[in-house]
Each structure stands twice: as C-alpha cells, then as structure tokens.
Amino acid sequence: MTDKEIDPVVQSAVDTRPSAARTVLLGLQHTLVMYAGVVVVPIVFGAAIGLSEAQLAELVSIDLILAGIGTLLQALGLWKFGIRMPLVVGAASSGVVPMVLVGQSQGLATVYGSLLVAGVIWILVAPYFSMLLRLFPEVVTGTVIALIGLTLIPVGVRLIAGSDPNAAGYGRLSHIALAAGTIALMVLFRRLFTGFLGQLSILAALVTGAIVGWSTGIGSLAQVGGGPLVGMMRPFHFGALQFHVPSILLFLVIVFVMMVEGAGQGLAVGQVVGKSVGPDEITRLLRVDGLMTALSGVCNGFVYTTFGQNIGLIKLTGVRSRMPVAAGGVILLVLGFVQPVGRVAAAIPEPVVGAAALVTFGALAVAGIQILARVDFDRSSNLMIVMLSLGVGLIPAYAPRFYHQLPTFAEMFFKSGVATGTMLALVLNVVFHELRKSPR
Numbered sequence: 001m002t003d004k005e006i007d008p009v010v011q012s013a014v015d016t017r018p019s020a021a022r023t024v025l026l027g028l029q030h031t032l033v034m035y036a037g038v039v040v041v042p043i044v045f046g047a048a049i050g051l052s053e054a055q056l057a058e059l060v061s062i063d064l065i066l067a068g069i070g071t072l073l074q075a076l077g078l079w080k081f082g083i084r085m086p087l088v089v090g091a092a093s094s095g096v097v098p099m100v101l102v103g104q105s106q107g108l109a110t111v112y113g114s115l116l117v118a119g120v121i122w123i124l125v126a127p128y129f130s131m132l133l134r135l136f137p138e139v140v141t142g143t144v145i146a147l148i149g150l151t152l153i154p155v156g157v158r159l160i161a162g163s164d165p166n167a168a169g170y171g172r173l174s175h176i177a178l179a180a181g182t183i184a185l186m187v188l189f190r191r192l193f194t195g196f197l198g199q200l201s202i203l204a205a206l207v208t209g210a211i212v213g214w215s216t217g218i219g220s221l222a223q224v225g226g227g228p229l230v231g232m233m234r235p236f237h238f239g240a241l242q243f244h245v246p247s248i249l250l251f252l253v254i255v256f257v258m259m260v261e262g263a264g265q266g267l268a269v270g271q272v273v274g275k276s277v278g279p280d281e282i283t284r285l286l287r288v289d290g291l292m293t294a295l296s297g298v299c300n301g302f303v304y305t306t307f308g309q310n311i312g313l314i315k316l317t318g319v320r321s322r323m324p325v326a327a328g329g330v331i332l333l334v335l336g337f338v339q340p341v342g343r344v345a346a347a348i349p350e351p352v353v354g355a356a357a358l359v360t361f362g363a364l365a366v367a368g369i370q371i372l373a374r375v376d377f378d379r380s381s382n383l384m385i386v387m388l389s390l391g392v393g394l395i396p397a398y399a400p401r402f403y404h405q406l407p408t409f410a411e412m413f414f415k416s417g418v419a420t421g422t423m424l425a426l427v428l429n430v431v432f433h434e435l436r437k438s439p440r
Contacts, residue, residue: 013320020059027327029203041091068290068332075326083285088326095303113241116297118251122290130279144264146368159354175351182209182355213349273320312363381432393421
C-alpha cells in the first residue's frame with residue numbers, strides 16, 4: 001500500500017480519541033486478548049528452571065510491568081521509540097528456549113547479562129534492518145499476515161483442549177463446551193448489539209464465559225485473596241550480571257527471529273488500520289522491543305517482542321485508534337503492581353481465553369487473505385511465493401518437533417514458523433521479482 005492509496009480520513013483514525021469510558025473498556029478488551037500470551041512465558045520458564053512459587057509470582061509481576069511499558073511506548077511513542085500505532089508488547093515464547101538452556105548451564109545471572117547485551121544490539125541494528133522493507137510487497141506482507149494468524153490459531157486450541165494430548169484431561173467435553181459457548185456469545189452479542197456495544201462483544205463474551213466457567217468448576221478464584229497486595233521483584237534479583245559470549249550469540253539468533261516477526265507485525269497493523277508503514281516506523285517499533293529486552297537484563301524480565309494478537313481484534317471491532325491500546329498498557333501496569341487484580345485476570349478459565357484467541361487469530365488470517373486477494377496470481381511466481389511460504393511456515397504448527405534434530409541455533413530459528421515463512425517469502429520475492437527473472 002502506497003502513501004497515495006491511503007485515505008487521509010482513515011489514516012487519522014489511528015489518532016482519534018474515544019471517550020474515556022470507551023477507551024478503558026476497549027483497552028481492557030485488548031489486555032484480556034493478549035494476557036495469556038504474556039503470563040505463559042514466565043510460568044513456563046519458572047517451572048523449567050525450578051523457581052519457587054513466590055519467585056514465579058514476582059516474575060509474572062515484572063513481566064506485566066515491562067509489557068505495559070512497551071505497549072505504552074508502541075502506542076504513544078517517545079522520542080525515537082515506538083511506532084505510534086495500536087500494537088501491544090509481550091514476552092516472546094521463542095525466548096524461553098535460550099533462557100532455559102543458558103539458565104541451566106550458566107546460571108540466571110548469565111541469562112540476564114545476555115539479555116542486556118542482546119537488547120542493546122537490537123536497538124543499534126534496528127535502522128539497518130528496517131531498510132529491507134522494500135522487499136515486502138503485497139505478496140510478501142499478505143503471506144506473512146496470513147501466516148501469523150494461522151500459526152497463532154493452535155495457541156487457542158491448546159488453551160481449550162490442553163497442551164499434552166496424552167494427558168488424562170485432554171479435550172474434556174466441558175472445556176470444549178465452555179469455549180464453544182463463549183464463541184456463540186461473541187456471535188450473539190455482535191448480532192444483537194450495534195455501535196460501541198457491538199465493539200465490546202468479545203469482552204462481554206469473555207466476562208460471561210469466565211463467570212460460567214467459575215460457577216461450573218472450570219477455573220477458580222480461590223487464590224485471588226492470597227499473596228501480597230503490591231509487589232515487584234527487585235532489580236538484579238539473581239545477582240550481578242555475568243557475560244558469556246556463546247550465550248550472547250545464542251540470544252542474538254532469537255533477536256534476528258524477533259526482528260523479522262516484529263517487522264511483519266508492523267506491516268500487518270499498517271494494513272489493517274490503513275496507515276502507511278515505512279522504514280522509520282519499523283525502526284521505532286524494533287527499538288522498543290530491544291529496549292524492553294535490555295531492561296529485562298536489569299529487571300529480571302524476558303525477551304520482548306511486539307505481538308500480533310490484538311491486530312485481529314482491531315479488524316473485528318473496526319476501532320483503529322491507538323488510545324485504547326495505550327489504556328491497555330496502563331492496565332498491564334496495574335495488573336503488574338496490584339497483584340490481586342492480576343490474579344483475577346489470571347484466573348479466567350483457559351477455554352474462555354482460547355475461544356477469544358481462535359476468533360481474533362482467525363480475523364488476522366483473514367486480513368492477510370484480503371491483501372493476497374489484490375495480488376496477481378496469473379503470475380506463477382506469486383503463486384509459488386505464497387504456496388511455498390505458507391506450506392513451510394506452517395510446519396512447526398502441525399509438527400512442533402519437526403526440526404528437533406537440527407543444531408540448537410538452527411532449531412530455534414526454524415521452529416518459528418513465522419520467521420521461516422517470512423524469510424522464504426523474502427528470498428523467493430528476490431529470486432522472482434527483485435532479480436527480474438520472473439516469467440510473465
């Protein structure tokens with residue numbers, strides 16, 4: 001999409017300011033959609049490293065705080081940081097693998113020393129990476145956006161059915177019924193209500209589904225009253241930072257993957273809200289991811305990336321303003337500092353969150369398909385780019401252990417379907433179009 005194709009009225013929608021009440025409610029909806037993706041990383045990491053329950057709770061707290069700061073920066077911008085568009089930031093699940101590997105072999109002080117260095121390098125190389133945006137025509141961006149949505153859909157499925165197919169409780173009918181009921185409520189509310197109430201259909205369905213789940217024994221509020229009212233892990237909690245070159249290099253592999261995915265998220269949100277995204281915008285987006293990762297080295301956080309979870313929500317609601325997402329960043333900060341509030345959100349039954357994930361990620365896939373509809377598929381080169389990139393990119397979603405025999409460095413890249421699909425689309429675009437060898 002070129003600047004000439006952008007409607008100035010549509011472009012200004014990103015900067016509109018809904019009423020305070022609408023902004024908060026829409027921000028809460030954004031927060032709930034991406035909340036599970038934020039808290040699952042510290043839970044998985046803490047369990048793998050063997051941290052105590054108290055330490056795990058503190059990790060969740062600092063994770064929410066850093067995610068809130070990053071989301072505010074992306075939505076509002078500050079100096080040369082932040083794309084100033086409705087995007088949220090959270091801990092990257094692909095960052096768990098190097099954190100666990102380095103943590104088990106070198107200790108947590110080395111983990112956070114590596115995060116600090118990797119984050120600083122991320123900030124420094126962001127302007128150079130963004131220069132590659134000319135390699136993202138519609139055939140590439142549409143493929144990447146569709147791939148992001150299709151890759152994320154299994155996340156929702158696992159929240160509903162469970163992550164281990166061999167577990168006794170996998171695919172419980174009660175969980176499937178709760179998720180199905182939540183989706184039905186989304187459809188019902190969207191059909192019955194118009195305007196602002198219709199835009200809140202997902203939030204209303206989430207709240208109703210959570211209440212139904214708690215009343216039927218799926219999920220519990222029993223732990224909400226336990227623990228401190230306010231709490232946050234102190235900086236350098238795990239000791240003075242240690243710097244180990246092989247460990248830093250391991251994290252830099254993940255940084256490259258996150259930069260590829262982050263650029264895709266920036267282009268995706270630009271297409272959905274109708275605003276031009278160029279190298280400057282992508283540079284500011286990537287700087288935020290690097291900054292939050294660098295801060296993690298001091299504050300005991302994680303590898304941070306700009307999420308695509310809420311882009312589908314923007315598509316569904318039609319609300320393109322960045323202000324509700326900024327409100328979502330404030331809500332994340334509150335959830336991080338005021339722990340009982342966070343514990344209520346954490347208590348929402350997973351099938352309910354999974355239902356919301358299925359719908360919003362599906363909407364994101366549709367956004368990619370809409371872009372691809374503008375591509376000339378009479379050119380066999382475009383067909384080749386899309387079919388190969390989608391096919392290869394979806395391998396990790398269908399076969400998570402497909403690449404497990406590769407060396408660690410290679411496995412961490414290839415197990416990200418978005419990264420592999422994006423890189424393949426870029427390479428094929430260069431081969432067919434940039435080198436001008438495509439048959440007409």
